[in-house]
Amino acid sequence: MLVVDVLVIGAGPAGSSAAKHAALNGAEVLMIDKKSEIGVPKRCAEGVSKEGLKQLGIEPNPRWITKELSGVRMVSPNGTDVILDEDKVKLPEAGYILERKVFDKFMAMDAARAGAQIMVKTLATGLKREGDRVIVSAEHMDHEFEIQAKIIIAADGPESRVGRWAGLKTGTKPKNMESCAQFEMVNVEMKEPDCIEFHFGSVAPGGYAWIFPKGDDLANVGLGILNTLTEKTAYQHLLEFVDNNPATQNAQPVELNIGGDPVGGVIKDLVADNVLVVGDAAGMVNPLTGGGITSGMTGGRIAGEVAAKAVKDEAWSAKDMKEYKKLCQEEVADSFKKYLKTKEYLLSLSDEELDSIAEAFQETDFDVINTSEIVKKLVKVSPKALLKLGKLF
Amino acid sequence: MIVKEWCMYCGECAGVCPRNLIEVRELGLRFNEEGCKDCQICIQICPVDALEK
Numbered sequence: 266m267l268v269v270d271v272l273v274i275g276a277g278p279a280g281s282s283a284a285k286h287a288a289l290n291g292a293e294v295l296m297i298d299k300k301s302e303i304g305v306p307k308r309c310a311e312g313v314s315k316e317g318l319k320q321l322g323i324e325p326n327p328r329w330i331t332k333e334l335s336g337v338r339m340v341s342p343n344g345t346d347v348i349l350d351e352d353k354v355k356l357p358e359a360g361y362i363l364e365r366k367v368f369d370k371f372m373a374m375d376a377a378r379a380g381a382q383i384m385v386k387t388l389a390t391g392l393k394r395e396g397d398r399v400i401v402s403a404e405h406m407d408h409e410f411e412i413q414a415k416i417i418i419a420a421d422g423p424e425s426r427v428g429r430w431a432g433l434k435t436g437t438k439p440k441n442m443e444s445c446a447q448f449e450m451v452n453v454e455m456k457e458p459d460c461i462e463f464h465f466g467s468v469a470p471g472g473y474a475w476i477f478p479k480g481d482d483l484a485n486v487g488l489g490i491l492n493t494l495t496e497k498t499a500y501q502h503l504l505e506f507v508d509n510n511p512a513t514q515n516a517q518p519v520e521l522n523i524g525g526d527p528v529g530g531v532i533k534d535l536v537a538d539n540v541l542v543v544g545d546a547a548g549m550v551n552p553l554t555g556g557g558i559t560s561g562m563t564g565g566r567i568a569g570e571v572a573a574k575a576v577k578d579e580a581w582s583a584k585d586m587k588e589y590k591k592l593c594q595e596e597v598a599d600s601f602k603k604y605l606k607t608k609e610y611l612l613s614l615s616d617e618e619l620d621s622i623a624e625a626f627q628e629t630d631f632d633v634i635n636t637s638e639i640v641k642k643l644v645k646v647s648p649k650a651l652l653k654l655g656k657l658f
Numbered sequence: 659m660i661v662k663e664w665c666m667y668c669g670e671c672a673g674v675c676p677r678n679l680i681e682v683r684e685l686g687l688r689f690n691e692e693g694c695k696d697c698q699i700c701i702q703i704c705p706v707d708a709l710e711k
């Protein structure tokens with residue numbers, strides 16, 4: 266049996282961040298992932314904010330940045346667009362486009378350099394408690410074995426099975442799980458090649474469609490839907506979007522990516538005896554954008570620090586580690602509240618309302634506009650839309 | 659549960675299974691059929707329609 270202080274299950278950005286910070290703070294750390302190649306396949310549109318990386322102390326590296334962006338283009342159902350300039354409006358997930366396959370590996374390498382051990386193609390299959398330790402059963406090829414740990418950091422992404430093994434209510438309700446499909450495409454002809462693009466309305470019921478440029482004529486073209494609001498699959502919606510969007514008339518796919526994105530907000534119970542949950546597994550995803558890279562890594566940093574401290578103090582019950590929940594609330598969950606509201610507002614609007622709002626704001630200089638002017642404009646175009654807004658804020 | 663050969667092991671179905679019955683391997687999906695209540699939630703969420711009862 267392998268014996269470690271901290272076992273991190275999942276080597277995505279959240280797990281690698283947790284492993285790095287637990288190791289940096291003196292714990293003996295093992296991180297396992299079922300994948301044979303960390304970061305592959307990608308399940309991501311790869312947008313990340315500069316501010317988010319900076320706060321994590323991660324230096325931008327040309328080996329995993331494919332494109333630097335200058336703004337956001339938002340497109341309403343009839344094609345009317347509003348462009349927001351990055352200098353004028355702070356926008357989440359709108360600084361760089363990553364190459365996740367490389368980024369995720371680099372984050373794992375950071376963890377290894379900090380002292381963590383890594384095992385790839387190693388699947389966790391179950392968990393039990395023995396005294397004050399946890400025993401995780403695992404498989405590596407034909408080798409079935411057990412790992413004993415003081416603390417488990419559950420970083421197993423949207424599947425979020427590990428937390429449930431430990432008795433926590435992780436896992437996602439279908440109404441909170443964006444079902445996503447995306448092509449990475451070549452020959453994409455974007456109107457604003459330096460902007461990320463969001464398309465709202467019935468193209469993607471319960472979510473939005475996106476085009477995120479990756480340099481040259483490459484882009485991630487995808488969408489997320491709520492399957493509770495449409496009969497079609499995410500993939501069928503994607504095929505329609507690509508058929509109808511002007512930017513993709515000549516585009517060809519080089520990759521198909523699919524996956525779930527939990528957008529219901531951070532789960533209530535993040536801590537059990539011996540167990541901390543981080544990243545997508547804990548719902549650390551911006552509910553408006555679906556972005557979870559930097560928020561998951563922030564949760565990972567906190568989990569790593571709390572776990573290492575618990576090892577030092579020799580105290581890892583849920584009560585001993587409850588500060589994890591408080592810190593995640595302050596550093597991750599609180600900032601999501603306004604995005605959840607904005608999302609509810611957007612999803613409440615009909616295609617016609619979205620069009621009239623986009624038309625009203627098309628020529629707006631967001632540098633000089635203030636809230637009362639926004640409200641004045643909204644009253645003019647759609648009192649109903651404004652009423653919906655009033656109900657939320 | 660029948661898993662079609664075009665399943666991409668993305669794990670979205672496992673995340674929404676209310677009974678946590680779906681094991682997602684790197685290249686495989688295993689159901690704990692015994693506990694399955696046939697709620698079809700996993701079937702409905704799949705982005706590529708790869709599950710069939």
Ligand SMILES: Cc1cc2nc3c(=O)[nH]c(=O)nc-3n(C[C@H](O)[C@H](O)[C@H](O)COP(=O)(O)OP(=O)(O)OC[C@H]3O[C@@H](n4cnc5c(N)ncnc54)[C@H](O)[C@@H]3O)c2cc1C
Pocket residue numbers: 274275276277278279280297298299300304308309310311312313358387388389390420421422423424445446447487522523524525526543544545546550555556557558559561
């Ligand atoms: C289509 C799509 C587009 C997205 N676009 C963006 C975006 O533009 N910007 C952004 O910030 N976020 C985006 N996201 C969200 C982002 O991808 C996730 O928030 C992020 O990957 C979460 O990181 P994580 O480490 O929590 O989980 P993951 O990256 O999912 O990593 C979990 C890891 O755990 C491993 N694992 C799971 N179970 C086990 C087990 N039992 N044993 C061993 N290993 C296991 C998996 O193999 C995986 O490597 C998008 C998501 C989707 C689906």
Ligand code: SF4
Pocket residue numbers: 664665666667668669670671672682687703704705706707708709
């Ligand atoms: S959601 Fe569909 S494609 Fe993804 S693992 Fe489940 S069955 Fe396979």
Ligand code: SF4
Pocket residue numbers: 674675676677678679680689693694695696697698699700701
């Ligand atoms: S039918 Fe329901 S209980 Fe059975 S595996 Fe699917 S989601 Fe789980």
